[in-house]
Amino acid sequence: MKKIFLNIIVCALLVGILSSCSNTASGDENSVTLRLAHNQSETHPVHKSLVEFAKLVEEKTDGSIKVQLYPNGQLGSEREVIELTQTGAIDVAKVSASALESFNDVYSLFSLPYLFDNKDHYYRVMDSDIAQDIYQTTDKIGFIGLSYYDSGIRNFYTKDKQIMHPDDLKGLKIRVQPSATAIEMIKLMGGAPTPMSFGEVYTAMQSGVIDGSENNETALTDNNHGEVAKQYSYSEHSIVPDILIMSNEKWQELTEEQKQAISEAAKESTAFHKIVWDEAIQKAIKDAKEKGVTFSTPDKEPFKKAVQPLHDKFSEMESTGNYYKEIRELANQNE
Ligand code: GCU
Numbered sequence: 001m002k003k004i005f006l007n008i009i010v011c012a013l014l015v016g017i018l019s020s021c022s023n024t025a026s027g028d029e030n031s032v033t034l035r036l037a038h039n040q041s042e043t044h045p046v047h048k049s050l051v052e053f054a055k056l057v058e059e060k061t062d063g064s065i066k067v068q069l070y071p072n073g074q075l076g077s078e079r080e081v082i083e084l085t086q087t088g089a090i091d092v093a094k095v096s097a098s099a100l101e102s103f104n105d106v107y108s109l110f111s112l113p114y115l116f117d118n119k120d121h122y123y124r125v126m127d128s129d130i131a132q133d134i135y136q137t138t139d140k141i142g143f144i145g146l147s148y149y150d151s152g153i154r155n156f157y158t159k160d161k162q163i164m165h166p167d168d169l170k171g172l173k174i175r176v177q178p179s180a181t182a183i184e185m186i187k188l189m190g191g192a193p194t195p196m197s198f199g200e201v202y203t204a205m206q207s208g209v210i211d212g213s214e215n216n217e218t219a220l221t222d223n224n225h226g227e228v229a230k231q232y233s234y235s236e237h238s239i240v241p242d243i244l245i246m247s248n249e250k251w252q253e254l255t256e257e258q259k260q261a262i263s264e265a266a267k268e269s270t271a272f273h274k275i276v277w278d279e280a281i282q283k284a285i286k287d288a289k290e291k292g293v294t295f296s297t298p299d300k301e302p303f304k305k306a307v308q309p310l311h312d313k314f315s316e317m318e319s320t321g322n323y324y325k326e327i328r329e330l331a332n333q334n335e
Contacts, residue, residue: 033066034250037081038094039073039198044222045280046149046242047071049273050094053244056265061258067092077197079178086142088249096151097241098177104138105319109327111181112314113237113307114300117331119153122239123274124330130323139248147266148241150277152216156233157225157293159211163233164298166190166306175201175213177240181310185237189306198223205229214238217284226288234297237307 036054040046047069054067075081075090078099084090086103097110109115116122125131126148135145156163156174163169169191176182178195186193194210201219204210205228212229213219214237220226244266251259285295314324 031064031066033068034091035070035075036067036092036094037070037075037084037090039078039081040071040094041222042071044071044218045273045276046094046151048276049149049269052272053265053269056268057262060261060265065254065258065262073199077199079197082143082245085245085247088142088247090247091250092146092244092246094149094242094244096177097148097243098179098182100138100243100245101179101181103141105317106134106137106323107243108179108181109314109320109323110240111177111179111185111238112310112324113185114304114311115314115324115327116239119239121331122241123150124333125327126241128330130326130330134323135243138245142248143245144248144251146244146246146263147270148243149270149273151240151242152218152277152281153234153236154214154216154238154240156214156235156237157212157220157229158231159205159229160231161211162231162294162296162298163212163235164296165302172211173209175204175210182238184310185307188309189303201225202228217281217288220288220291220293221284226291226293230293232288232293232295234295235303236300237303 034057036050038046038050050069054069057065057067070090075084078093078095079102081090081093082095082099082103085093097107100107101111116125131145131148138144156169158172158174161168161172166189169186169189172191173194174186174191176186176193176195178197183193183195194204196204196210201210201213202223202225205213205225213225214235215225217232220229220232226232246262254262289295311324314320317324
């Protein structure tokens with residue numbers, strides 16, 4: 001079924017590519033339009049930052065590159081758009097680092113619970129050469145990373161049960177991103193992990209297929225999960241960035257100046273997003289409270305203790321060991 005869906009998308013895109021070729025022929029011969037897919041709505045902060053990215057790309061390339069956005073998961077789930085980016089059917093995609101884990105082990109690091117001590121530590125790492133290095137590790141499998149967007153801190157939310165201790169997860173089916181690390185995290189904490197793509201969560205929770213999920217606060221409002229989930233608990237277990245990826249084939253077709261312009265636009269939109277994000281979180285909390293969501297703050301230590309085996313594993317695994325050490329070393333360094 002998934003394959004058929006993917007084929008339909010590819011065909012639809014090919015038709016689109018042909019019609020955009022004719023646009024090019026009737027307009028500026030050298031202008032290129034990049035297709036950018038993501039799974040959030042047009043009101044979500046990440047969409048606003050991607051609009052900023054598109055604007056900056058166009059400005060910095062004097063209109064020789066335009067970016068067309070495809071929001072709302074209309075070109076498929078995160079896994080599907082990564083595959084389409086690999087084949088070059090999509091040029092750019094914004095996906096969660098968790099979704100990249102099954103394409104390259106190194107991305108599993110970002111789903112490691114309590115990898116980052118806090119937001120400052122996270123920014124320090126994501127704005128360092130460590131992230132730049134990781135972005136290049138996938139060129140051989142068809143895409144590279146351009147930059148990241150803050151996607152907040154992930155916390156548990158359920159229909160009606162406060163999660164104040166890992167024991168509270170016992171017997172609960174908790175939706176996780178399709179990531180082996182996230183699955184392992186829930187198992188270690190005592191819950192029953194249920195991986196599924198983001199677009200399926202609302203219905204799954206409403207129909208009782210799952211008891212809860214974990215995400216940042218915008219999921220309660222922009223994605224309406226707060227209509228069903230009334231308890232949100234600040235376990236602060238992970239900080240998973242969104243990554244802007246680009247088809248390596250398309251990247252290699254660009255001139256050095258165009259590459260430079262896109263890199264700068266990506267970086268500047270990341271900075272823009274940090275401001276948009278903080279405002280969006282404050283608003284999401286306020287709106288969710290008005291809709292009857294209760295926020296609670298558990299002691300994080302028992303959660304951290306439960307997932308220690310994952311830290312032991314990541315510090316030793318060949319693909320992640322060095323990065324893990326470098327990231328942890330940045331925990332206590334202030335700029
Ligand atoms: C975050 C992230 C999305 C992702 C979602 C998820 O909202 O920004 O890219 O799809 O989490 O839990 O799947």
